[in-house]
Amino acid sequence: MKIATFNINGIKARAEALPRWLDESQPDVVLLQEIKSVDENFPREMFEERGYNVETHGQKSFNGVAILSKLPLEDVTRGLPGDDEDEQARWIEATVIGKSALRICGLYLPNGNPAPGPKYDYKLAWMERLYHRAGDLLASEEPALMAGDYNIIPQAEDAARPDAWREDALFRPESRAAFRKILNLGFTEAFRARVQGPGHYSFWDYQAGAWNKNDGIRIDHFLLTPQAADLMRDCQIDAAVRGHEKPSDHVPVWVDLDV
DNA sequence: ATGCCTCCCCGAGGGAGA
Numbered sequence: 470m471k472i473a474t475f476n477i478n479g480i481k482a483r484a485e486a487l488p489r490w491l492d493e494s495q496p497d498v499v500l501l502q503e504i505k506s507v508d509e510n511f512p513r514e515m516f517e518e519r520g521y522n523v524e525t526h527g528q529k530s531f532n533g534v535a536i537l538s539k540l541p542l543e544d545v546t547r548g549l550p551g552d553d554e555d556e557q558a559r560w561i562e563a564t565v566i567g568k569s570a571l572r573i574c575g576l577y578l579p580n581g582n583p584a585p586g587p588k589y590d591y592k593l594a595w596m597e598r599l600y601h602r603a604g605d606l607l608a609s610e611e612p613a614l615m616a617g618d619y620n621i622i623p624q625a626e627d628a629a630r631p632d633a634w635r636e637d638a639l640f641r642p643e644s645r646a647a648f649r650k651i652l653n654l655g656f657t658e659a660f661r662a663r664v665q666g667p668g669h670y671s672f673w674d675y676q677a678g679a680w681n682k683n684d685g686i687r688i689d690h691f692l693l694t695p696q697a698a699d700l701m702r703d704c705q706i707d708a709a710v711r712g713h714e715k716p717s718d719h720v721p722v723w724v725d726l727d728v
Numbered sequence: 729a730t731g732c733c734t735c736c737c738c739g740a741g742g743g744a745g746a
Contacts, residue, residue: 479734
């Protein structure tokens with residue numbers, strides 16, 4: 470089962486690039502972030518005609534996550550537990566039924582800039598809630614994953630110019646520590662389990678020719694429970710997608726699981 | 729690099745992104 474995560478930076482703006490990538494890449498499941506659309510306006514036919522089931526958790530203008538799946542989805546839930554006051558659409562999960570069941574969680578973790586400040590406080594509080602949901606997933610002892618735009622640069626090697634990010638909410642010590650705290654519960658970071666070394670990125674800014682200079686950062690991640698990690702056959706970043714016509718500033722990352 | 733683009737709102741130009 471090929472499962473991808475892709476921050477598309479607006480579903481309307483990606484009406485051509487996203488279907489083209491789906492046709493080329495043929496993922497079974499896709500976790501989308503930043504759909505920037507309410508549920509009623511999401512172009513679900515575009516995906517249903519390609520054989521995908523569609524589940525959205527949208528919001529006007531900002532944020533918004535969705536799941537596309539060629540396999541049946543069950544027990545869909547929306548919103549990260551832990552704060553009933555939180556209106557931001559950043560979390561969706563479902564069980565996908567393949568040879569066996571797999572719990573999949575799609576997330577769009579807050580950016581957090583400027584740091585320090587209220588937006589950074591929201592990011593860290595959101596990560597604390599994520600920590601608790603992650604612990605519950607592990608306790609189930611079932612194959613499960615949490616994937617999406619984490620807005621976290623885990624290590625210096627995950628940025629072309631780490632010194633430019635030292636004070637940024639994506640790379641500050643508290644952000645990285647919160648990410649490690651979740652990892653250290655017992656998750657496998659899929660990409661780093663398969664590929665070592667610098668130069669692997671999932672985001673390049675639109676500005677200043679960042680793509681042409683390969684001035685990128687790796688902020689889109691798959692975290693696998695041990696039961697899911699046992700099933701991993703591959704994990705790759707589709708970096709070439711950044712060079713296509715009218716691209717998102719992020720590219721897809723995918724895992725292949727024997728499930 | 730506290731913003732060089734691009735997205736959204738809509739029908740100007742400001743907020744948000746990372």
